[in-house]
Amino acid sequence: MLGKKILKIKGFEYRPNMKYADTEMKDLMDNDIAKIPVFIEEKLKSSGVMRFYKQEDLQSIWERKQGFSLLTTNAPFVPSFKRVFAKGHDYQTSRNRKYDLALTIFDRLEYGEEKFRARYFLTKLVYYQQFMPWFTTDSSAFREAANFVLHLNKNRQQDAKAFTNIREVEKNELPRDYMSYVQGQIAIHEDATEDTPNHFEKFISQIFIKGFDKYMIASDLVFIQSPENQELEQSEIEEMRFDIQVTPSFLKNKDDYISFWTFCKMLDAKHLSELRNEMIKYNGDLTEEQEIIGLALLGVDSRENDWTQFFSSEQEYEDVMKGYVGDALYEREPYRQSDGKTPVLFRGVEQARKYGTETVIQRLFDANPEFKVSQSNIAEWERQKETIEGTIKRKKKFA
Secondary structure, three states: OOOHOOOOOOOOOOOOOOOOOOOOHHHHHHHHHHHHHHHHHHHHHOOOOOHHOHEEEEEEOOOOOOOOOOOOOOOOOOHHHHHHHHHHHHHHHOOOOOEEEEEEEEOOOOHHHHHHHHHHHHHHHHHHHHHHHHHOOHHHHHHHHHHHHHHHHHOOOOOOHHHOOOOOOOOOHHHHHHHHHHHHHHHHHHHHHOOOOHHHHHHHHHHHHHHHHHHHHHOOOOHHHHOOOOOOHHHHHHOOOOOOOOOOHHHHHHHHHHHHHHHHHHOOOOHHHHHHHHHHHHOOOOHHHHHHHHHHHEEEEEOOOHHHHHHOOOHHHHHHHOOOOOOOOOHHHOOOOOOOOOOOHHOOOHHHOOOHHHHHHHHHHOOOOHOOOOOOHHHHHHHHHHHHHHHHHHHHHHH
């Protein structure tokens, strides 16, 4: 199933003492590595980034010395972009600010939906693929941000006790080591005083918010705050290309990781992310393995809703959907895109094909046809969709 549906090969059989470097898997992995710039360009197109930013400005991002990394971080405790983005905005714009982190890039949120989506995606890309790999290994940049935030907390009456015994970051101290030290010190304080606020999580978030703000300014990436429609034709967007250089560290011993790459290709984005997070907790030195996961994630994201990855023709798609949907309902929304023709790939259908459970599931549906999607189910879906869209419009009107 893996070879036919995911890797597009006729078959694959493991043999004792087999070397993956002598199989077709090597060529497939090489192809994924060569397509890294293409994967990134596809993400920029689908998110609307190319429509709202100048090509030369986008190219300047890849020309930074930090480049583009498949390794987001090998340090635990790192806050998600969603948290950094939201809390950064709160810290910078709240009228009753309890902290003055001297921020500059988090204030603007008043965009149209498409502009906001493009700005959010591009900022998130920079955070994970450039800033985070650099910030969690550059002891100087991390030390500057951490010591700034530490002094801020020591001078606040509400939090000062929790930080009394916490020292500054020492010269050349690794960020992961300092964060582990702070976690231990705050845990001791909270156990001894029954102080319930999560000082550690807030402290680490403040460090990354401050560090990211300074990185964006120093890197001349403030333009990301101001997306503007470039008035491009779709054909111009499709033709846009970038010079993106990515040199993963696993390339030095690439053949050693073919089997792990093959395993990762079987996982979806959720499980790949979970695997990477568990690796970081277990051992921060598994750099090459985490890069392989990053490579697999790029490929997974590029196949989002691509029905041709799992079906050889529309007829095959329809034959399969008949097992889940009654009365030829698969010929309309939500099983077709807005053009009324292009099939929509549903996650459950994808997973069933990908992991070989399709036959069993369809037998269950055949034996219990009442569980197939009906006309009344579609009508209820349309009613709920209209209600939700109306609610969103009203909220935007009074926002």
